[in-house]
Amino acid sequence: SGTPVGMGKSRIKDINIARTMKNTSHTIGDHVLAVSVHGDSSFAGQGVVAESLGMSGLAHFTNGGTVHVVNNNQIGYTTPASHTRTTRYASDIAKFADIPVIHVNGEHPEELARAAHLAVAYRQKFRKDIVIDVWTFRKRGHNEMDEPTFTQPAMYNAINKHVSTPAKFEEKLISSGHLTKDAANGVKLEWLASLNEAFASSDTCAAKEPTRAPRWRLLGSSTSYPVEKTTGVSIDTLYEVGVKSVAPGDSVKVHPRIERFHIKPRLRRLQDGHA
Numbered sequence: 001s002g003t004p005v006g007m008g009k010s011r012i013k014d015i016n017i018a019r020t021m022k023n024t025s026h027t028i029g030d031h032v033l034a035v036s037v038h039g040d041s042s043f044a045g046q047g048v049v050a051e052s053l054g055m056s057g058l059a060h061f062t063n064g065g066t067v068h069v070v071n072n073n074q075i076g077y078t079t080p081a082s083h084t085r086t087t088r089y090a091s092d093i094a095k096f097a098d099i100p101v102i103h104v105n106g107e108h109p110e111e112l113a114r115a116a117h118l119a120v121a122y123r124q125k126f127r128k129d130i131v132i133d134v135w136t137f138r139k140r141g142h143n144e145m146d147e148p149t150f151t152q153p154a155m156y157n158a159i160n161k162h163v164s165t166p167a168k169f170e171e172k173l174i175s176s177g178h179l180t181k182d183a184a185n186g187v188k189l190e191w192l193a194s195l196n197e198a199f200a201s202s203d204t205c206a207a208k209e210p211t212r213a214p215r216w217r218l219l220g221s222s223t224s225y226p227v228e229k230t231t232g233v234s235i236d237t238l239y240e241v242g243v244k245s246v247a248p249g250d251s252v253k254v255h256p257r258i259e260r261f262h263i264k265p266r267l268r269r270l271q272d273g274h275a
Helices: 003-020 040-045 047-055 090-097 109-126 153-160 165-175 181-204 235-245 256-272
Strands: 034-039 066-072 101-105 130-135
Touching: 003 034, 003 047, 003 066, 034 040, 040 066, 040 090, 047 090, 066 090, 066 109, 090 101, 090 130, 101 109, 109 130, 165 181, 235 256
Parallel strands: 034 066, 066 130, 101 130
Antiparallel strands: none
């Protein structure tokens, strides 16, 4: 989790800005607001998150309050919530530090916006952490195969039949007269064009080392690198291990998608010598 790094960085940035402005009446959090985005399982399960919450109100650690957004897709990688935590809600870990939690339905964008406004207002008023628990679902990106039906077939049978949140919100705005179909299509086309333009420009994008602040310029890149040495394992041995690593047992029936997108491509790379 990057939570403690973000919280600490926001604190020192805030202090440095106040010093630069010579602000003698400065309160921590006046100039920088930290927003930390979590998954539901990571928020409940990573100890460093609980440690960060527990120290968030201490005088020498506070950053004036962090807004924690839990993207609660009700699944941890491939594990259901019932197998990942004892508590009812993923955000319950915040209760031990007296941090308030706002539960909101992620399929209602307007309610989500209200929750965000409320969270920021609370943070600005009390300079304490607050959590927004966004209940939603994740359609893609669960594992290497991007196939959640391997482990949650019933759940994803329902999700795949579900109308997407943008489509539902678009329909609501059009039916209420706040948006026309042409305007909605125009927004989508403009956004898609910007994504395609950024993707095309990535082919010619050259990475540049970021400008360092004066205090960091004494740190340079390493001038020595590890020396590669032979491992003593023959190519034939590696090939044999590679083939056996994807060979199913005689009594195992392999899922067609695993065979097509995992086993066959790996065998093909082994045979071509590119594995």
